[in-house]
Amino acid sequence: MISKLTASVRKEYLLLVRDKMGLSILFLMPMVLIFVMTLIQDSAFKTLNEKGIPVVFVNNDKDSLGLLIEKGLRHNDLCSYNDSINGKPATEETAKQAVAEGKFLIGIIIPEGATAAVRKNVNRLIRQTINIDTQSIKYDSSGSDSAEIDILIDPVAKKSLVTAITSSLREFISETKTKIMFETFSRQIAEIIPDKSREPKNAFAQSQIIKYKEIYASKTAKMIVPNAVQHNVPAWTIFAMFFIAIPITGSIMKEKSEGSVFRLLTMPSSYLILTSGKLIVYVGVCLVQFLLMISVGLYFLPMLGLPTLVLGNSFWGIGILTLATALAATGYGILVGTLASTEQQGAIMGSLSILLLSALGGIWVPTYVMPESMRAVSAFSPLNWSLDGYYKLFLRNSEAAAILPDAMKLFVFFITTMAISTFANHIKRKV
Amino acid sequence: MNTGSIVEIKHLTKKFKNSPEDVLKDISFTVERNEIYGLLGPNGAGKTTTLSILCGLFPPSSGSVLIDGKNIQKDLPYIRKIVGIVPQDIALYSSLTAKENLDFYGHMYGLKGKDLKYKIAYWLEKLDLTDAANRLVSNFSGGMKRRINLIAGILHQPKILFLDEPTVGVDVQSRNAIITHLKELNKAGTTIIYTSHLMEEAENFCTYVSIIDHGKILTGDSPAALISSFKGSANLEDVFLGLTNRKPRD
Numbered sequence: 018m019i020s021k022l023t024a025s026v027r028k029e030y031l032l033l034v035r036d037k038m039g040l041s042i043l044f045l046m047p048m049v050l051i052f053v054m055t056l057i058q059d060s061a062f063k064t065l066n067e068k069g070i071p072v073v074f075v076n077n078d079k080d081s082l083g084l085l086i087e088k089g090l091r092h093n094d095l096c097s098y099n100d101s102i103n104g105k106p107a108t109e110e111t112a113k114q115a116v117a118e119g120k121f122l123i124g125i126i127i128p129e130g131a132t133a134a135v136r137k138n139v140n141r142l143i144r145q146t147i148n149i150d151t152q153s154i155k156y157d158s159s160g161s162d163s164a165e166i167d168i169l170i171d172p173v174a175k176k177s178l179v180t181a182i183t184s185s186l187r188e189f190i191s192e193t194k195t196k197i198m199f200e201t202f203s204r205q206i207a208e209i210i211p212d213k214s215r216e217p218k219n220a221f222a223q224s225q226i227i228k229y230k231e232i233y234a235s236k237t238a239k240m241i242v243p244n245a246v247q248h249n250v251p252a253w254t255i256f257a258m259f260f261i262a263i264p265i266t267g268s269i270m271k272e273k274s275e276g277s278v279f280r281l282l283t284m285p286s287s288y289l290i291l292t293s294g295k296l297i298v299y300v301g302v303c304l305v306q307f308l309l310m311i312s313v314g315l316y317f318l319p320m321l322g323l324p325t326l327v328l329g330n331s332f333w334g335i336g337i338l339t340l341a342t343a344l345a346a347t348g349y350g351i352l353v354g355t356l357a358s359t360e361q362q363g364a365i366m367g368s369l370s371i372l373l374l375s376a377l378g379g380i381w382v383p384t385y386v387m388p389e390s391m392r393a394v395s396a397f398s399p400l401n402w403s404l405d406g407y408y409k410l411f412l413r414n415s416e417a418a419a420i421l422p423d424a425m426k427l428f429v430f431f432i433t434t435m436a437i438s439t440f441a442n443h444i445k446r447k448v
Numbered sequence: 449m450n451t452g453s454i455v456e457i458k459h460l461t462k463k464f465k466n467s468p469e470d471v472l473k474d475i476s477f478t479v480e481r482n483e484i485y486g487l488l489g490p491n492g493a494g495k496t497t498t499l500s501i502l503c504g505l506f507p508p509s510s511g512s513v514l515i516d517g518k519n520i521q522k523d524l525p526y527i528r529k530i531v532g533i534v535p536q537d538i539a540l541y542s543s544l545t546a547k548e549n550l551d552f553y554g555h556m557y558g559l560k561g562k563d564l565k566y567k568i569a570y571w572l573e574k575l576d577l578t579d580a581a582n583r584l585v586s587n588f589s590g591g592m593k594r595r596i597n598l599i600a601g602i603l604h605q606p607k608i609l610f611l612d613e614p615t616v617g618v619d620v621q622s623r624n625a626i627i628t629h630l631k632e633l634n635k636a637g638t639t640i641i642y643t644s645h646l647m648e649e650a651e652n653f654c655t656y657v658s659i660i661d662h663g664k665i666l667t668g669d670s671p672a673a674l675i676s677s678f679k680g681s682a683n684l685e686d687v688f689l690g691l692t693n694r695k696p697r698d
Binding site (some may be wrong): 020021023024027028031032035036114270272275276277280281282283284285288 | 450504505525527529533535537538539540541542543544546548551552553555556557560584629659694
């Protein structure tokens with residue numbers, strides 16, 4: 018039994034290492050995919066995170082409100098601040114045109130007299146509230162007492178992104194307005210109450226009784242930021258592992274076309290022994306693929322200025338999940354190879370199904386950007402189970418126990434594919 | 449039940465799922481121990497189907513098959529150990545060397561260690577392939593492939609050897625080498641069941657010949673007896689054409 022298994026493994030190994038094209042598909046293709054997809058997606062991430070959203074700012078106010086908002090935008094990582102277009106100071110008209118042309122995602126126009134309007138509004142409120150003599154507070158009844166800030170939006174920008182950005186902007190502008198109101202209010206009160214020593218210092222800062230602290234729900238104090246590397250390395254590694262279905266199918270089909278299967282099926286060796294040879298070799302290939310792809314994330318991507326892959330702390334978890342993924346991928350390959358009648362059929366069936374399962378599984382685009390209905394479907398993709406597991410380990414820094422349900426699903430998938438393959442093989446021989 | 453026959457086939461029929469009629473129609477025959485049994489017939493006669501059933505590749509639709517006294521449907525694991533198969537198509541891995549192919553198939557037949565190494569070396573030497581042992585099969589000529597194909601089926605010294613057109617498409621030298629060594633193997637105790645289109649080869653090689661057509665055994669006897677029993681026949685080919693008619697088959 019052991020010598021038959023060893024011979025079967027040796028045969029599969031030799032066939033694999035002599036198939037240069039198959040090897041390049043197994044190792045080079047996913048490495049190239051990781052490089053390309055990570056660079057592409059990292060660029061998109063940088064637009065959002067590092068360079069920020071391109072914003073054009075037109076400050077017609079030139080007073081506290083406009084200056085504070087300008088200062089805030091300049092120091093905000095979310096935005097890439099611009100107050101000029103093609104080297105000329107931005108105006109309301111040129112800003113509108115530039116946003117319409119997609120040069121900027123957002124445009125903010127602070128109208129002339131906005132600060133004055135806020136101050137006037139505060140004065141009016143104080144007068145109404147305290148009901149004092151108009152002589153004691155300077156009040157200019159001319160002009161508006163409200164400021165209308167225009168936020169221009171690129172019409173092709175994604176609605177969810179625009180909502181997120183404009184909400185942040187509104188919050189920031191509102192905070193700035195409140196700050197001015199507090200300051201105005203403090204000054205006006207100080208004018209009413211002659212005792213200057215009781216004038217509140219930093220009234221706005223003191224009014225901030227509710228503060229927010231953003232904490233990532235990771236089990237480590239060190240925050241692991243989801244980025245293109247953290248998504249693409251595990252995602253394309255899983256894809257590569259499942260893409261093993263193509264060479265496995267090729268190997269099974271070649272045995273059929275070369276006639277070896279005729280001899281194999283008439284020999285005193287079980288289907289299990291013959292299949293186990295493939296299983297052991299291709300699971301080994303999957304593990305090598307994993308190590309290679311991870312090393313790309315750890316060592317090669319940082320050389321290109323990309324973030325380094327963070328693996329988390331559970332190496333047991335990584336081991337269990339990777340083995341389960343490798344078994345599931347190999348089992349799937351054996352199933353496709355068994356069901357297919359010709360090499361072409363196997364190649365088409367294998368590649369299309371893997372592409373579909375990977376798209377559904379969140380390999381191409383993360384599942385959280387999918388519509389809810391598709392997210393429900395993605396839960397049936399084994400690639401999604403694996404990716405979820407790696408997210409838990411790499412991003413949430415979970416322990417091995419957290420990925421056991423995902424590993425178990427992958428293992429059950431493997432057992433199911435092997436059972437169907439054995440059954441299909443049995444049925445096919447009952448001609 | 450162990451009788452003088454090593455193969456006993458009774459009322460064997462086979463109908464494939466998508467075929468309109470039976471491929472084998474109630475055929476019965478026996479093969480004696482140490483015989484070289486020729487199963488001859490035109491294309492589509494049922495030769496390969498019969499051999500495939502005898503190899504346990506697929507089950508018969510009805511009838512019984514006993515090999516070495518064992519029922520093929522009940523004792524298949526035993527039968528697989530005592531039979532060797534040389535299929536019509538070259539059943540080898542083209543990207544493995546001759547030695548690697550033989551090593552793998554030898555292991556699958558339960559051979560291992562020094563015994564396997566010795567047998568591989570012995571047969572490679574016998575069939576004049578020692579120098580090519582470490583070359584990839586993909587680089588072999590048709591005759592060399594046929595010889596390796598034969599060795600892969602006889603390495604484990606089977607009691608019964610099934611040969612499905614073992615010399616088709618090979619040069620005279622390779623054919624001569626194959627036939628010579630098959631005869632040696634037979635002398636050493638291996639029963640051979642053989643199919644071929646080559647009537648002259650069958651006439652010289654077989655000790656008993658059955659002619660099969662349209663799924664039925666038409667006749668069977670020693671080549672000499674068959675030739676003499678059919679008037680005007682000078683050789684086995686005349687007998688064959690007389691029984692199966694001269695019209696070309698698809």
